[in-house]
Amino acid sequence: MRDRLLAAEKVKAIDWRDNTLYLLDQRNLPFEETWVACDSAARVAEAIRSMVVRGAPAIGISAAYGLVLAARARFAAGGDWLAALEADFALLAESRPTGGNLFWALNRMRERLDRVKDLAEPLTALEAEAMSIHESDREANLTMAQLGVDLIRRHQGNPQALLTHCNTGALATGGFGTALGVIRAAWLEGMVERVHVDETRPWLQGSRLTAWELASDGIPVTLNADAAAAHIMKTKGVTWVVVGADRIAANGDVANKIGTYQLAVNAMHHGVRFMVVASSSTIDMNLASGDDIPIEERDAAELLELAGKRVGADVEVFNPVFDVTPADLIDAIVTEKGVVERPDAAKMAQLMCRKRLH
Numbered sequence: 001m002r003d004r005l006l007a008a009e010k011v012k013a014i015d016w017r018d019n020t021l022y023l024l025d026q027r028n029l030p031f032e033e034t035w036v037a038c039d040s041a042a043r044v045a046e047a048i049r050s051m052v053v054r055g056a057p058a059i060g061i062s063a064a065y066g067l068v069l070a071a072r073a074r075f076a077a078g079g080d081w082l083a084a085l086e087a088d089f090a091l092l093a094e095s096r097p098t099g100g101n102l103f104w105a106l107n108r109m110r111e112r113l114d115r116v117k118d119l120a121e122p123l124t125a126l127e128a129e130a131m132s133i134h135e136s137d138r139e140a141n142l143t144m145a146q147l148g149v150d151l152i153r154r155h156q157g158n159p160q161a162l163l164t165h166c167n168t169g170a171l172a173t174g175g176f177g178t179a180l181g182v183i184r185a186a187w188l189e190g191m192v193e194r195v196h197v198d199e200t201r202p203w204l205q206g207s208r209l210t211a212w213e214l215a216s217d218g219i220p221v222t223l224n225a226d227a228a229a230a231h232i233m234k235t236k237g238v239t240w241v242v243v244g245a246d247r248i249a250a251n252g253d254v255a256n257k258i259g260t261y262q263l264a265v266n267a268m269h270h271g272v273r274f275m276v277v278a279s280s281s282t283i284d285m286n287l288a289s290g291d292d293i294p295i296e297e298r299d300a301a302e303l304l305e306l307a308g309k310r311v312g313a314d315v316e317v318f319n320p321v322f323d324v325t326p327a328d329l330i331d332a333i334v335t336e337k338g339v340v341e342r343p344d345a346a347k348m349a350q351l352m353c354r355k356r357l358h
């Protein structure tokens with residue numbers, strides 16, 4: 001299946017070339033395909049904050065390249081460049097708070113830096129580390145796609161209707177996608193009749209990005225308002241909800257795009273299975289439970305305005321952009337190290353001791 005998945009890779013959102021990070025500007029999709037060139041850590045941090053690039057894995061990869069840009073600039077400036085680089089680590093780490101891949105990628109860059117900082121030329125090694133983070137995410141996507149398909153096949157006949165939330169495809173990752181990777185692979189295997197896509201208010205990752213990715217692949221897709229999800233589970237024969245994750249705690253609680261938690265509650269009520277697909281770089285074993293995951297709150301304008309036009313009344317706004325789904329509502333967490341069914345702390349600890357399967 002791997003070769004078929006590789007052949008199906010089309011969209012690319014992150015491009016590192018000529019010492020510059022090029023990011024496909026996701027704020028303008030699906031109508032305009034424009035790229036933002038980042039030549040400094042500050043520009044990368046701003047691109048993450050303003051959602052030029054989004055999706056936990058893509059944010060982590062971008063931050064790693066951002067650190068390469070920072071190291072180049074600090075090294076060239078001379079003096080105590082390692083001390084100066086700490087400001088860039090902090091700037092990138094502050095860009096978005098919830099996704100675990102950002103901190104994981106910066107930690108990997110720091111570990112590599114510690115090993116090479118005394119070399120006459122440490123920059124090549126840092127660039128190689130960022131490229132390896134990028135490539136390993138791509139590989140993890142392929143492995144997870146196969147494992148997710150196997151899981152669906154084990155549990156149910158075909159073809160089937162799936163429901164997804166937010167965007168977890170090529171735009172959100174370094175490769176084929178996490179949850180959307182599983183869905184795209186299941187389609188290639190002839191296992192999908194239709195994919196129901198939540199619009200994903202307020203930023204519309206579902207209607208603008210996921211619907212676009214699925215339609216470009218020729219996959220039958222139906223867009224729905226987030227509030228229609230329970231009704232769809234009840235009436236449209238949905239067998240699996242398949243979503244990604246921004247951070248997974250040590251007990252298997254999952255932070256993902258706001259609205260995921262209510263999908264899981266509804267899935268349990270309707271006997272629909274609930275699958276989370278995320279690489280091990282999203283799992284944060286330092287956080288005992290989902291209560292410890294910081295939840296990003298974004299600007300009130302995201303709710304009060306539509307396409308730049310004011311639509312909401314002048315009231316206080318609460319705009320958390322992620323929520324936490326408790327582990328006991330999750331049927332399976334699919335990672336590149338394997339699948340954890342009915343996750344709990346002991347199973348997550350066992351998973352993290354395993355090697356990657358690719």
Ligand SMILES: CSC[C@@H](O)[C@@H](O)C(=O)COP(=O)(O)O
Nearest residue numbers: 054055056166168172244245257
């Ligand atoms: C492979 S992407 C997984 C998650 O990052 C995704 O589901 C999500 O919630 C993205 O949120 P976003 O705010 O668009 O960055």
